[in-house]
Amino acid sequence: MDKKVTIVGAGHVGATAAQRLAEKELCDVVLVDIIEGVPQGKALDLTEAAPIEKHDAHLTGANAYDTSEGSDIVIITAGIPRKPGMSRDDLISTNAGIMKTVTEQIVKLSPDTILIIVSNPLDAMCHVAFETSGFPKNRVLGMAGILDSARFRAFISMELGVSVENTHAFVLGGHGDTMVPLPRYSTVAGIPITELMPQDRIDAIVDRTRNGGAEIVGLLKTGSAYYAPASAAVEMAESILKDKKKILPCATYLEGEYGIKDLFIGVPIKLGANGIEEIIEIKLTDEEQAALNKSADAVRELKEILKGLSY
Numbered sequence: 001m002d003k004k005v006t007i008v009g010a011g012h013v014g015a016t017a018a019q020r021l022a023e024k025e026l027c028d029v030v031l032v033d034i035i036e037g038v039p040q041g042k043a044l045d046l047t048e049a050a051p052i053e054k055h056d057a058h059l060t061g062a063n064a065y066d067t068s069e070g071s072d073i074v075i076i077t078a079g080i081p082r083k084p085g086m087s088r089d090d091l092i093s094t095n096a097g098i099m100k101t102v103t104e105q106i107v108k109l110s111p112d113t114i115l116i117i118v119s120n121p122l123d124a125m126c127h128v129a130f131e132t133s134g135f136p137k138n139r140v141l142g143m144a145g146i147l148d149s150a151r152f153r154a155f156i157s158m159e160l161g162v163s164v165e166n167t168h169a170f171v172l173g174g175h176g177d178t179m180v181p182l183p184r185y186s187t188v189a190g191i192p193i194t195e196l197m198p199q200d201r202i203d204a205i206v207d208r209t210r211n212g213g214a215e216i217v218g219l220l221k222t223g224s225a226y227y228a229p230a231s232a233a234v235e236m237a238e239s240i241l242k243d244k245k246k247i248l249p250c251a252t253y254l255e256g257e258y259g260i261k262d263l264f265i266g267v268p269i270k271l272g273a274n275g276i277e278e279i280i281e282i283k284l285t286d287e288e289q290a291a292l293n294k295s296a297d298a299v300r301e302l303k304e305i306l307k308g309l310s311y
């Protein structure tokens, strides 16, 4: 492959993303993790599946960063996931330290790369990577909105008994309980869901979307969701690698757009070879803007907590 993607953290999300990238033949993949043998073992296992899955992507695993040199994209999933009863925010002190160390290592060998952050609490981890890397804002972005929108789409499809392919949904804001699903901009074959189902069903779906991560943590008990998160991160990587210029909701550093300043928060962006190529500002009602502002306040609080941590 002529493109290389490094995934730091060869755990559930990282290894699944590696599998999807390789099976789509989008790039060669380097898996990096601190646990000896794990990235090497998973890369070898995926390599041995390649003849059956019919792809020629090259996968390697390592504990050091040398093989990550010159990566087009680096997806950072390193960190701890939450357990039942924990919020994403409870992970902040552990994961901030990990994010800083990982980013320092990555930028030394891949100064022109695009960083896709996955570790939680997502919006706060984007700040750590942004500040540590010193990269311009078009090259640091976070995965959350695509996952939250995919959950919303899955629930719309279940509710109406229609193909997921006909569904489209938008979820803005931070990746937490204050996320802002937008029913007005969520459609089935172009028809807003507000015309297809009663308000109480929309409210129930919005609520399930907000708690989508916790629902899975509650079922798994030993970790958090990873199939859909990996798919979401790979959709972002694909749009960059193929310069597709997809409009996708991603955590993005805002400098006044949507009335929000100096904060990573999920908004629709155009994603291409240069990373974030445009921030799309859609018109929000007063109620939607208030919900987005509330979500931004929650992210701002996390940013304040970061300031008080020594990581």
Ligand SMILES: NC(=O)c1ccc[n+]([C@@H]2O[C@H](COP(=O)([O-])OP(=O)(O)OC[C@H]3O[C@@H](n4cnc5c(N)ncnc54)[C@H](O)[C@@H]3O)[C@@H](O)[C@H]2O)c1
Binding pocket: 008, 009, 010, 011, 012, 013, 014, 032, 033, 034, 035, 077, 078, 079, 080, 081, 082, 091, 095, 098, 101, 102, 117, 118, 119, 120, 122, 143, 144, 147, 175, 223, 224, 225, 226, 229
């Ligand atoms: N943004 C989202 O929507 C979203 C969705 C799912 C998971 N997540 C987050 O992604 C992270 C990973 O989740 P997971 O389920 O894959 O967890 P996991 O425990 O399966 O994998 C995490 C991996 O990171 C590795 N790691 C820890 N410190 C490291 C370091 N300094 N350098 C390299 N590797 C290191 C661990 O050894 C482990 O293999 C968690 O923080 C989780 O909350 C975010």
